[in-house]
Amino acid sequence: MYKILITHELPGNYINDMKNKIDADILFYDGRKNIRQWLIENIKDADGILITLNDRIDEEIIDNASKLRVISTYSVGYDHIDVNYAKSKSIAVTNTPEVLTDATADLIFGIMMAVSRRIVEGNEIIKNNQWASEWNPYYMLGTEIHGKTLGIIGMGRIGRAILKRAEGFDMETIYYSKHKHDVNINYVDLNYLLKNSDFVIIALDLNNETYHFMDYDKIKLMKSDAYLINGTRGKIINERDLIKALNEKIIKGAALDVFENEPLDPDNPLIKMKNVVLTPHLGSATLETRSKMAEVAVKNLLNVLSGEEPLYKV
Numbered sequence: 001m002y003k004i005l006i007t008h009e010l011p012g013n014y015i016n017d018m019k020n021k022i023d024a025d026i027l028f029y030d031g032r033k034n035i036r037q038w039l040i041e042n043i044k045d046a047d048g049i050l051i052t053l054n055d056r057i058d059e060e061i062i063d064n065a066s067k068l069r070v071i072s073t074y075s076v077g078y079d080h081i082d083v084n085y086a087k088s089k090s091i092a093v094t095n096t097p098e099v100l101t102d103a104t105a106d107l108i109f110g111i112m113m114a115v116s117r118r119i120v121e122g123n124e125i126i127k128n129n130q131w132a133s134e135w136n137p138y139y140m141l142g143t144e145i146h147g148k149t150l151g152i153i154g155m156g157r158i159g160r161a162i163l164k165r166a167e168g169f170d171m172e173t174i175y176y177s178k179h180k181h182d183v184n185i186n187y188v189d190l191n192y193l194l195k196n197s198d199f200v201i202i203a204l205d206l207n208n209e210t211y212h213f214m215d216y217d218k219i220k221l222m223k224s225d226a227y228l229i230n231g232t233r234g235k236i237i238n239e240r241d242l243i244k245a246l247n248e249k250i251i252k253g254a255a256l257d258v259f260e261n262e263p264l265d266p267d268n269p270l271i272k273m274k275n276v277v278l279t280p281h282l283g284s285a286t287l288e289t290r291s292k293m294a295e296v297a298v299k300n301l302l303n304v305l306s307g308e309e310p311l312y313k314v
């Protein structure tokens with residue numbers, strides 16, 4: 001009989017169905033201690049774990065496991081897992097890409113539009129009962145999306161899905177990435193992209209090379225009326241540098257779904273900035289996508305335990 005640890009309930013019936021597919025003792029985090037402590041105590045004889053991006057799986061946790069064969073993360077990102085160390089112990093790491101690409105690209109596009117057309121600001125004005133002036137030609141003017149240049153940094157699945165949306169909105173598109181990809185738009189160097197884009201969207205994974213990739217010097221290359229958008233991982237932007245750049249009006253605004261530390265500190269200066277739209281890591285947050293992610297995460301885990309290839313292996 002296998003032992004499987006699950007740190008969070010997931011949408012859909014996939015976890016319940018596991019019981020019919022495998023002879024396993026399935027243990028849910030019970031909320032009594034902190035998750036890390038619970039993992040350390042229970043992972044000793046576990047065969048598989050199903051975790052989320054909040055659950056940091058490092059050497060200490062892995063060293064406590066003697067039978068572990070699979071770490072299935074309910075996320076596309078795996079920066080919370082020491083993948084190399086897991087692999088050195090012959091533990092498979094699996095994730096849930098593809099099923100969340102479109103939802104994430106929709107959200108990223110949505111926050112870009114929200115900041116440039118001042119949608120959130122407008123909503124707040126009405127809800128705070130501050131819509132005092134009549135319609136007037138200069139009231140709350142924003143920045144158009146169509147016809148503008150979008151620079152996409154990174155051209156993986158999410159970068160491509162953003163590109164598709166941008167083409168539908170008649171944007172000019174350019175991209176920069178470590179490697180050239182087979183896409184039909186101009187591959188440019190990073191300086192060119194930063195200097196020429198009206199919108200810069202970060203579509204990178206977080207890893208040692210991309211940590212604080214966007215810093216003050218790079219933001220300084222952007223146009224003063226450009227916007228910076230991020231919906232992949234917060235640590236790719238040096239947030240202190242971004243705050244400084246926004247304070248100095250080096251760029252016009254930003255839209256962020258991810259942050260260096262989540263949840264965001266209530267004292268974070270970004271919160272008070274009118275030219276910044278913030279959402280709480282909602283990229284994949286639709287019932288449809290989160291259910292599909294559950295299906296994939298469960299299947300990945302079961303496949304590894306039964307000796308088959310998982311759907312997605314890191």
Ligand code: GLV
Nearest residue numbers: 053074075076077
């Ligand atoms: C979300 O951020 C994910 O990695 O799935």
